[in-house]
Amino acid sequence: MLRVAVVGSGPSGCYTAQSLVQLGRDVRVDVLDRLPCPYGLVRYGVAPDHEKIKSLQNTLRTVLEHERVRFLGGVPVGPGGVPSARLRELYHAVVYCVGAATDRRLGIPGEELPGSWSATEFVSWYSAHPDAVDDGFLRGARSAVVIGVGNVAVDVARMLVRGTAELSGTDMPQAALDALAAGRVADVHMVGRRGPSQARFTTKELRELGALPDTAVVVDPAELALDAGYRDPSGLPGAQRRNVEVLRDWAGRPAPDAARRIRPRFFLRPVELTADGDGRVGAVRFERTAPDGRGGVTGTGRYEEIEAQLVLRSVGYRGVPLEGLPFDAASGTVPHRAGRVLRGGVVAPGEYVAGWIKRGPTGVIGTNRPCAKETVTSLLADAAALTGRALPADPLPLLRAEGLEPVEWSGWRAIERAEADLGTSLGRHVVKLPDWESLLAAARTATT
Structure with missing residues (x-):
């Protein structure tokens, strides 16, 4: 029997476990996660009002309930947990599916001012991630700037203007719901350095902004027209053309009266965050950019300031080094060949990667399926060599003896029951428990 540890229980980890038990009949899989809860970014990254996408948890559940798959939460790998070398002693093979754990930086003055956050920090807070901090995201904020024009930027812009009526039916933690309901953010600027035809949001997400109650989407036709693809979208790929068509429709209408406004902005590059009189962020200074004719932009030397008491940076993710594994700092990934980890250009027996730590933060949730299958195909091709090594009968008692307290599937089900009970007590549906x-x-x- 081939015994495999999969590190990470998000989509990439679950699809890896699924491929292992589907393609290999003599395989047992332990899915390890640092958190006591499974599903990764499906639980802690998908916006709470996106119930259809969150329902993917039901698909991932069937994987983790498979008779040859075991979930072990609360098991960190690396410093303070199980060293990677120890995992190799307990399992024939280890597949790392840990995603991209940090945000890209802007690298501009003022980025560390109070009131400036990564979008991931904001998402973690309203998604009840147990590592999240509540440091008053919305404190005194009347105007917010979201730097970035991808789907995460659209999500956080939408959350800033959502009201209690729309969010109380979600699993958002009560403290975040109360804070958003009491928030005074009336203007949200969502800003990209390039043009609308190069924005990375999907049309479905973009259209949602135009359907928010008592919220107007305000676009500047003159700003949009700097993009040749906006002026004539006929030659654009389908996804970009649909985005441009939505923006053109909004630009052709008078903005309705509304309590809140979302302002998609383009051709603005952030150069500095400036402080107010209290030392918190008070504005963002941008340089106007222009197309350079090669798909990029160039600075024009003209500047504009946008007032903001809250800045959310949504400019991408980046992988971080894993204890005991090689790491390519330029790409933020582990070097590999078809999922096999490479050390000095040579395959490291029994070590594999899948997901963002393998390919970088690209694609959508479904992209993880073929990525996982490629890695699993490599692993199973190596199985004969891997299973020649004797292993302990079961790693779980050894992990407990080494001071860890793994949360098994029954423990996760108990968490689910507690969240359902909490929701009932608050007159809501399921409400997430927000802390360790x-x-x-x-x-x-x-x-017990």
Whole structure:
């Protein structure tokens, strides 16, 4: 029997486990996660009002409930947890599916001012990630700037103007719901350095902005027209053309009266965050850019300031080095060949990668399926060489003996019951537990 550890229980990890048990009949898989809850960014990254996408958890659940798959949450790999070398002693093979764990930086003055956050920090807060901090994101904010024009930028812009009526039916933690409901953000500027035909949001996400209650989408036709693809979208690929058509429709209408406004902005490059009299962020200074004729932009030497008491940076993700594994700092990935980890250009037996740590932060959730299958195909081709090594009968007692307290599937189900009970007590549906203490306390009720 081939025994495999999959590190990470998000889509990439679950699709890897699924391929392993589908393609290999003599395979057992332990899916390890640092958190006591499975599903990765499906639980902690998908916006709470996107119920259809969040329902992917039901598909991932069937993988983790397979008779040859075991979920072990609360098991960090690396410093403070299980060293990667120890995993290799307990399993024939290890597949790392850890995603891209940090945000790209802007690299401009003022980026560290209070009131300036990565979009990931904001998303983690309203998604109840147990590592999230609540440091008053919305404190005194009347105007917000979201730097970036991808789907995450659209998500956080939408969350800033959503009201209690639309969010109370979601699993958003109560503290975040209360803070958003009491928020005074009336203007949200969503800003990209290039043009509308190069924006990375999907049309479905973009259209949602135009359907928000008491919220107007305000676009500047003159600014949009700097983009040749906006002036004549006929030659654009389908996705970009549809985006441009939505923006052209908004630009052709008078902005309705509304309590809140979302302002998609283009051809503006952030150069500095400036402080107000209290030392918090008070504005963002941008340089106007122009197309350079080669698909990029160039600075024009003209500048504009946008007032903002809240800045959310949404300019991409980046992988971080993993203890005991090689790392390519330029790409933020682990060097590999068809999923096999490479050390000095040579395949490292029994070590594999899948997902963003393998290919970088690209694609959509479904992109992880073929990515995982490629890695699993490599692993199973190596199986004969890997299974020649004797292993302990079961890693779980050894992990416990080494001071870890893995949360098994029964513990996760206990967390689910506790979140359902919390929702009932608040007159809502399921409401997420927002911190380590409450999650682990709920998990422990599975055995008491």
